[in-house]
Amino acid sequence: MQFHTNGFIPGDPDVSVAAPDHRRAGDPLPETVDVLIAGSGPAGLCLAAQLARVPQIHTMLVEPKLGPMEKGQADGISVRTMEMFQAFGFADKVKRESVWINETTFWNPGTDANLRRVARVQDVPDGISEMPHILINQARVHDLFMDIMRNAPTRLEPDYGLKVRDLKIDPNAQEFPVTVTLEHTAPGREGQTATVRANYVIGCDGARSNVRNAIGGALHGDAAHQAWGVIDLLAVTNFPDWRKKSFVRSKDEGILMVLPREGGHLVRLYVEMDRLGENERVADRGMGANDIIAKAQRILAPFTLDVKEVVWSSIYEIGHRLTDKFDDVPEDQVRTRSPRVMLAGDACHTHSPKAGQGMNVSMGDTFNMGWKLISVLTGRADPSLLHSYSGERRAAAKGLVEFDHKWARVVGAKSEEDITDEGLPRVAREFVNNLPFTCGLTIQYEPSALTGAATHQHLATGFDIGKRLHSAPVIRLADAKPMHLGHCIEADARFHLFLFAPAGDAGTAGGTVAALCDWLENDPASPVRRHTKPGEDVDAVIDTRAVFQQEFRALDYGDMPSLLRPRVGRYGLCDYEKVFCVDAKLGEDIFTMRGIDRAAGCMVIVRPDQYVGHILPLQARDALTNYFSAILRVRG
Template sequence: MQFHLNGFKPGNYQVPDAARKPNPIPPIQDLPSEVDVLIIGTGPAGLTMARQMSEFADIKTCIVDMAPGPLLFGRADGISCRTIEIMEAFNSSEMVVKETYHLMQNTFWEPDAANPKNIKRTHKIADARAGLSEFTHGIVNQARLHELLLDGMSNSITNLRPHYSRELVDMQIDESLTLDLNAHPITATFKRTDDAVADLVETVNARFVVGSDGGRSRVRKSLGITLEGDTANKAWGVMDILLNTDFPDIRVKSFIQSKDHGAVMTIPREGGYLIRFYVEMDQMHQGTRASDIKVTEQDLIAKAQKIFHPYILDVKEVAWWSIYSVGQRLADRFDNRPAGSSDDIIPRVFVSGDACHTHSPKGGWGLNTSLPDTFNLGWKIAAVLQGKSEPKLLDTYSTERRKVARQLIDADRELSKLVATRPSAGGASDEAKVDTAKIEAFMKRQSGFVSGTSIEYFPSYICTGQENQHLATGYKIGQRFHSAEATRVADGRSQHLGHLVKADGRWRVFLFGGAQNPIDTTSAAYQFIDFLANSISSPVLKYTPKGLDIDAVIDTYAVFQQRDLSMHDLHGYLWPTKGKYGLRDYEKVFHGQDGNDVYDLRGIDRSSGCVVIVRPDQHIASILPVTSHAEVSKFFEVFMIGQT
């Protein structure tokens, strides 16, 4: 898709440039006085949390922000493979894939040895993230991703919409009520910031609060949570521009190092014309903020033009620009519980995204780490509020996501050193040189982390069964369920198995059958299905409330090696009756594909098969033998609540 030809215009890219207009600022409505979940901040983390909560009609959610309306432009632009997988869970990946600019190559430029005042390409390589997912790393305006999440919220069963122009001025927690899940122990006070009713105060009582309100988070400060780590000592300018140039790699991601003027990183943007420039600035004095640096977009352009010599940069329009500083800081805790709290203390307030981890934007990790923060948290809060899971499930958010944030901080610190001139732009050339070979090696080594596909949670009661990893070596316990295609038995359609795991709070059980025919009632696969369908110990029967569909809590799918199966010969649990009329669901059984077989792709034991339990956030919770009926029951018993 091509757009922005005659100037940058934010909004829905499905609307032609000439007709596209930003969404109008929504009308202001009163805040509710009492909610189950209060979300503060409408960045990627806040909107992802709200998008999940919008799926649950029995959970009352409110999301607020200081801004007068939705984001229009700027900020993050990189959309990782894993983020698009999450958007698929919200049924929005098709639009993301269609509109993003796919990064397929990287180039590296250094001073020309024959004429050091000029830059010269040293090499061009394929992007290291290729092949890690069915999706490709892409570039799109963060505001467009926000818009897709907002549309999903608005069109959900709850018709959830943000409340803008609200500034959090105070938050109090009544500690005497935190162990009572039915209580609303948190009182949040907001001040209206719109011109119509400035300074009007509103109060919201909540059962849970999620602070996704950025690097200067008031939620974090109200909890006394500190950010630990390095303060910024380097500034970079960032700008999205429309330009004409004779630089040959303008539509390829490029790392450019000059002899005397510092470095630039360029990223081609969506639409075919827009380009993002990261321009290296000078060292910052201790205590200086990026906002204190007195430069203009023209200063950034002038410096970039020097770095690109002998190539011409004729900038026609600056769509957005800013100055940011590089600093890596991590919150000492991700919820309101004091350090060292016992397991019986229920966390009631959480921080996510930039509110608990800050870093530079060059690695593209901000949005792509913030969004999975609340994708991890949302289903857990929903399960506790709905009485499906024990409150201790909430403890796992901080444990799992703080580990990821620590990895992010370490990786960003390393990358920031690699792409920044040392000790400062304009220093001696032997000290100022950026080693592009080391950048290339870093990107290859960190490709799984950069893409989000290798994020792995520690072993716990919701990441267990490591002793059975050999049964499916390509499904790493703790990592996301790596999708692969299979053929649906009922109609022969090819289906990505990972796309079956939607963000609806349900657990998934994938049965990969062994060598025995699943029609044979003595086969391990048939016996496992019969156990789920009929056993008094079945977690499906134990945790599904009476009157709901059989897959309302635990959704089961089967993949078999046999190709000549008929749905009507299989156990009835695999094509269950559902809904108002008891209609049959024919979309739960698959077999492998020639030349692209999931058993081969994911290292599944063909003789015995296996059972893969997948969490609502698409991460693999456990791998078990098909014969391990009792172990499947024990897995869910640890944290789920039986339904009557």
């Protein structure tokens, strides 16, 4: 983390200087905003946290509830989402507060009908990520995003007690084309309305989304007609795996899942309840927390479960649904119109919680969207960039819905259908096979303007083009700090260009890296020059860093090209954090770990959302220019 760039800043470095002329929550409603976000769940807050950091963007976040969430709802955070949290700066805090899921166990009835542990599986495969799979109260995730918002230059906070009732789009208007009707929900003001005009509206308002309805969208899919109960409780039990993630299948009473929660004592149970009729809803049964507890006690028998306190509970029906499109532009108008209204999270995809992906994919939606909105609203990119959001995220959501449908059937299969193979029950075997998916690491964006072809994938086989950057350990040259390369990526809407040096290159004049850096910094044809405004820091849009094959004592920081020792901020201070070496001390060589061609080296372009956009040879200057020209406007 860097601060003092523009002068000494005392106190908490996470608190930015407040920008002038920004509205505060509770002030009179504005006439116009750049972005109006409907819903302060994980998707809405993830987007708001990104936008809040950009002073020139005016954002409004409306939430029909009257205050922030305190308990309940989702709890699982995948390793991919933890990598995203690292970009926001609060992954370490989450790791400290949360419970880590290290092992998952599976229980089945034996021949005497008593439960026995039949399998135990490592929950996160070795080497798949530097991050753990964790569980934490969704409300704490909200808190951490809102901390960023409150401390950002715009001091953004949700406007509680407001929801989007309807909206209308004027496709011919250039400024503020979306007129939004807001409805008050606070006692004494129910039904009162007001209007706000926006450049963009983002529907993060859940499965019954009014934003989706307003643009003619609908969720399509099916329901399993199976009621499930979820309950957070404090209890005394002799079940031995109470602090491990566990799948428990009884002989006659169905199944439950045990999910330990943060704090050392809290546990969440997902409990299979009753089958529902074709036209029956969960509410028709009138079930509550006591029914969930009684069913859990029967499933766990002969183990005992003495519930001391119920913190939260809910009963729901499994559904798997997906909307047609994630924005307002009809297919036949894509070439002539750019999106003005977009959907994220449950507003465009719903699924069961058993795979633990709902909150994660919802935040992934708006992490994808955020940098694109920032790029458009700050003039770096054309509004047509926003078409890529629907294309990329609908494909990701479709994969999730299809996986969740299959996984729900595996988890819900009856004992006699649970065919074993080499000692593993079917659910355990499928769990192992699906670990990369449940870790959130299988999303791969198709080739497009943002994702290059795999022509040069052989130069770095461990950085899959279209997938998230798989970080690896390095040593920072200037201060010999051991760290992960991916941790220098922040949620700041910048592209990252990593130069992996060829063998023997020490960054000195006449070498491949030095020549490329000189071109990037000084040639008008380079993307750094073309897409950076005069007066901006040289890394304001494209952040260039280099990784060398030597250990850090073999290199001289003073020999590095000036692009890798840039002068930044109002004082022109040197940025010392652009050059890295392999971690020879621990033997963790990033070139070996990620299959980087040692003789040739390569360039790896990483998008602002941590996904690998392209891999190119170090000599491919035209291809590098063409990649960025297809995304960013010329501003140099």
